[in-house]
Amino acid sequence: MDQILGQVLRNAVWERLDRLTDVANDADAPALISVARSELPRLAEGWRAILRVHEPDERGDCPTCSTRWHKCKAPCSVWQVAHDHLVAGGLAHFQHSRRYRRRRAESTPDETNTSTTPATRPTGRHALIGRPHR
Template identity: 75%
Template structure:
């Protein structure tokens, strides 16, 4: 049951992000201004809430990403992605691809996160993902 609810939650978030991306590409100026006024404060508050959960502790570790057996030094991947997308801007894709290749030990480019989609046979966002059964 938790897997189904988690998938429904994830699908709702992906759908909202898709809707906002489509709006940014296709809407006219008045619609964009209206969307910006309503959505930008929500998006910035969401980023702030997520980033505050990943603030380093007194040892310089991310309390959210760290486990009992493995400490994750700050900045964690959440802060790195935030910087890449909110500050670095156009360099983010280049930087992410290089880091992903380095971590994988491969020279193949990593697909950008914003291009992730569910398999075409299930639509853009299936309600229940493949559980491997």
């Protein structure tokens, strides 16, 4: 049940991001201003909430990304992605994405893994392992 609920939650988030991208690309100026005024503060607060849980501890480790056996030094990947998208702009994002996709491809289990049943496997366009960039 948790897997199904998780997939529903993920799909809802991906759909919302898709809608916002569509509005940014297709809306007229008054609609775009209205959406920007309502959504930008929410998105900024969402980033703040995510980044708060990835603030380094007194040892300089990310408490969220670290495990008992592997400590993740700050800045963790969440902070790096935030910087790439919010500060550095497109070029840093492009370079990070290529590195991430290469690393992800090397570590992704093969497709023959049957640990999920057909009923719990994600379906539809949001079932992709890596999101395509628009």
